Amino acid sequence: MEISGSRSLTFILAFLLCFCSETCNAKDDSTNCTSSCGNIRNISYPFRLKHDPKHCGHILYTLSCENNITILDLPYYGDIPYSGKYYVQTINYNNKILRLLDPGLDNNNCSSMPRNFPPANLLRDPYRSYNPTTNLRLSTSIFYLRCRNPVNSSLYVDTAPCLNSTATSLIQPKSYSYVKVGPNDMKVGELNEGCRAERIALMHLKYYKPSYEYIHSALMYGFELGVNWPDELPDKLTCKGYSSDIPHPKCFPNTIPGA
Numbered sequence: 001m002e003i004s005g006s007r008s009l010t011f012i013l014a015f016l017l018c019f020c021s022e023t024c025n026a027k028d029d030s031t032n033c034t035s036s037c038g039n040i041r042n043i044s045y046p047f048r049l050k051h052d053p054k055h056c057g058h059i060l061y062t063l064s065c066e067n068n069i070t071i072l073d074l075p076y077y078g079d080i081p082y083s084g085k086y087y088v089q090t091i092n093y094n095n096k097i098l099r100l101l102d103p104g105l106d107n108n109n110c111s112s113m114p115r116n117f118p119p120a121n122l123l124r125d126p127y128r129s130y131n132p133t134t135n136l137r138l139s140t141s142i143f144y145l146r147c148r149n150p151v152n153s154s155l156y157v158d159t160a161p162c163l164n165s166t167a168t169s170l171i172q173p174k175s176y177s178y179v180k181v182g183p184n185d186m187k188v189g190e191l192n193e194g195c196r197a198e199r200i201a202l203m204h205l206k207y208y209k210p211s212y213e214y215i216h217s218a219l220m221y222g223f224e225l226g227v228n229w230p231d232e233l234p235d236k237l238t239c240k241g242y243s244s245d246i247p248h249p250k251c252f253p254n255t256i257p258g259a
């Protein structure tokens with residue numbers, strides 16, 4: 001009796017182990033999907049494309065593919081302002097770094113300007129302005145300025161002939177256009193020297209020369225964001241069905257909403 005009892009227990013255990021390992025394999029499927037969009041040939045875990053099967057990647061890392069361009073949308077999240085859609089230039093899975101390009105910038109036109117409010121410090125999970133490995137900052141802020149008077153400072157880069165001074169009109173006095181590199185914590189608004197920041201962009205840290213045409217071409221290279229992988233995030237974010245709905249993010253443990 002005793003022996004037979006322990007046999008059936010063994011059988012049940014074996015059955016449970018088998019069942020569990022199947023479930024676990026099904027889960028591991030998320031790491032076994034590769035998608036491709038335009039120049040980004042290898043979109044794999046934790047990243048996924050919007051129309052990939054549900055089990056691919058992780059919903060927090062969903063990208064979209066529009067006209068063969070891979071797009072990251074950085075939406076509202078709590079108090080974080082809407083940043084906009086960015087073109088994904090590269091995904092580095094070893095360093096966990098994305099390189100992004102603002103869609104307003106045009107390589108052949110140095111009068112083209114970034115369109116989005118840049119994700120300088122305020123970023124929703126899992127994105128970071130720091131390199132997740134070294135904790136060093138990845139990008140520097142570029143401020144587009146309008147000044148009432150000409151400014152002669154090595155920190156201010158004249159944007160002519162790409163962006164010109166505006167002519168005097170009845171309603172608007174003449175203004176002068178500059179960009180200033182950093183500091184990253186400078187706020188949009190009134191500066192000294194009668195200048196106002198109208199726009200911010202992010203530039204890769206390794207590029208800088210005091211010429212606007214050079215800065216524009218550096219902006220065309222894009223800026224980088226660090227990415228934390230699911231196992232590096234707080235538990236509440238790593239459930240499969242996380243949704244960053246405005247204004248309250250939700251967790252759906254077993255489903256991917258909208259997928």
Ligand SMILES: *[C@@H]1O[C@H](CO)[C@@H](O)[C@H](O)[C@H]1NC(C)=O
Pocket residue numbers: 032
């Ligand atoms: C991914 O899944 C396919 C089919 O299920 C299998 O043939 C392949 O070996 C898997 N690749 C990896 C890296 O697990």
Ligand SMILES: *[C@@H]1O[C@H](CO)[C@@H](O)[C@H](O)[C@H]1NC(C)=O
Pocket residue numbers: 042044045093094
């Ligand atoms: C795609 O990226 C994954 C994750 O880093 C890697 O394991 C795989 O070898 C890559 N495949 C190709 C074809 O580059």
Ligand SMILES: *[C@@H]1O[C@H](CO)[C@@H](O)[C@H](O)[C@H]1NC(C)=O
Pocket residue numbers: 038067068
């Ligand atoms: C996207 O690229 C594929 C292969 O390179 C091509 O066949 C397709 O026509 C392209 N689609 C668009 C919308 O450009």
Ligand SMILES: *[C@@H]1O[C@H](CO)[C@@H](O)[C@H](O)[C@H]1NC(C)=O
Pocket residue numbers: 109110111112113
């Ligand atoms: C260059 O960009 C500016 C600003 O977006 C735009 O007004 C102008 O039409 C563009 N020029 C060309 C040739 O595309």
Ligand SMILES: *[C@@H]1O[C@H](CO)[C@@H](O)[C@H](O)[C@H]1NC(C)=O
Pocket residue numbers: 152153
């Ligand atoms: C700007 O300042 C530098 C030195 O501070 C001076 O040599 C130069 O002439 C000034 N340029 C203008 C246009 O005032």
Ligand SMILES: *[C@@H]1O[C@H](CO)[C@@H](O)[C@H](O)[C@H]1NC(C)=O
Pocket residue numbers: 111160161162163164
């Ligand atoms: C800026 O001024 C230069 C020289 O006057 C002119 O060639 C150029 O087209 C102007 N650029 C814009 C964007 O207005």
